[in-house]
Amino acid sequence: MVMMMAPGGTKEMCRLVLDEGADAVYVGVVGWSRRGSEHELTDDEIHEVIDYADSRGKEVRVVVNTLPSSVEVPMLLERISMYAAWGAKGFMISDVGCMRQVKAMLPDVAIHTSVGCGITNYEDVRFLTDIGAAYVVLPYRLTVEEIADIKAKTGAGIEVFLFKTPSGGKICPGKCMMSSYFSFRHWIDDSGKDHFFGSASRGGDCLRVCQSDWQFEVGGTAYEQEMAIKTNPTLWLEELPAYLAAGVDCLKVPGRDRSALLVRDIVRFYRRVLDVIAECDAPDLSRFRPDLESFRQRWIAERGDRDRRLIGEAEREALQADKAAAARSFSSVGFIAAQ
Template sequence: MVMMMAPGGTKEMCRMVLDEGADAVYVGVVGWSRRGSEHELTDDEIHEVIDYADRLGKEVRVVVNTLPSSTEVPMFLDRIAMYASWGAKGFMISDVGCMRLVKEMLPDVAIHTSVGCGITNHRDVQFLSDIGATYVVLPYRLSVGEIAEMKAKTGVGIEVFLFKTPSGGKICPGKCMMSSYFSYRRWLDDNGKDHFFGSASRGGDCLRVCQTNWEFEVDDVAFREGMTIKTNPALWLEELPAYLAAGVDCLKVPGRDRSDILVRDIVRFYRRVLGAIAESDAPNLASFRPELETFRQRWVVERGHRDRRLISEAEREAMRAERAAFRKSARPAAVAQ
């Protein structure tokens, strides 16, 4: 039976989605996940969520999908072992070396590959399965046929986002380093863990610079239409039966950085949709469309708020760096003694 896994960007969101029918909730760890700290949980909160899920007979996946440095790997494994001892049933990981280490250390936990692995074909899926992945998450531009082929050729658990995009083509979400080049600042916490501003792969929030307006110049001809590089995805509906028939094992609801209420409502909605699909070989999902449209509108509004905030942060950081560079260049040279 397909598992519906929902986000837990706050402790309250975790409780809501579990109460509304999610089979599992995924939570991020401050400094070890590809989101800003405001959408992550503390260790105490993660412990509470694990206990709450356990009482409901449900599960928690812990998101640790940064790319640890060699000095951070022991800290990474210690945290994994701690969460597992509390009852976490799985982990979302990007780093393939750490994936293998976790599987060797805890062979019974579920390992979900993170979107940072950037899957594009069934050989990628097979490789990740061979090193310990239980579920391999696919980018949301793959077709039903491609998903069916990956499932048939590898047999690994297939996880997909409840997302589609208005345009096709292959992308590698999670492997983008654009934000890191745009703004880079780091600091150590009290435990010796590096934190990075603007680098999702190293534990800081992506600054969403692809969502700002870009101007291009080709052969001295400027294009100033305010083009954005990445388009907004949309939530599924009619496609869902075909994806399930293709062998999808885990449906991943996005939204750790959305409001608790919006994510709760989406989980409640999809639990009803999955119930309708289970009751019929040819379900008519048309009655769900008006409700889905309201979710899409709410999603775009909240995403706009988030993107504007992140872009503003990036602009402030760029100005800070520019001022620092100016002060350095304006500093008088030391007088030779």
């Protein structure tokens, strides 16, 4: 039976999605997941969420999908052991070395590959399952035919986002480093964890610079208008039965950085849709379209607010870097003149 896994960017969101029909909730650890700290949970909060989920017969997946340094690997494994002892049933991991170690250390937990693994073909999937992954998350630009082919060739547990991109996308999730080129700084917290602002892969947050306006030039001809590099994905509906028939095992609702009420409503919506699909072979899902359009408008509005905030942070960081560079240059010129 397919599992619906929903985001838990806050404790409130975790409770809401579990109450509304999610089979599992995924939560990020402060400094160890591909989100900003405002959408991650502390250890105490994660413990509370695990207890809450367990009391309702639900599960928690803990997101630890940064790429740790050699110094940080023991810290990461220690945290994973702690969460497993509390009752976490699975972990979302990007680093393949840590994935292998976690499988050896905790053979009964479910390892989900993170979008940070940047899967593009069935050989990627085969490699990741060989080192311990129970579920591999596929990028949302893959077609139902590609997913069916991967399932047939590997037999892996297939996880997909409830997302589609109209254009197919220009950027592979997990393999983009654009944000860190525009802004990069780091600090070490009291536990020794190195936090990298501007780098999602190293415990910071992606600044969504792909959502800013860009000018493209092809063969010497520039596009007439500015456009974003990454298109705005939309939620699935009519194609959902075909994806389930292709062998999808886990449906991942996105939105850790959205409002708790929007995510709650989306989970409630998909619980109803999945129940209808389970009732018959050729379900009529047209009645759900008005609700889906409402969610789309709310999603775009909240995404716009988030992107403007993050892009603004990137611009402020770039401005500060320019000022610092100008100050260093002025100081150097003054020193040489004094000589």
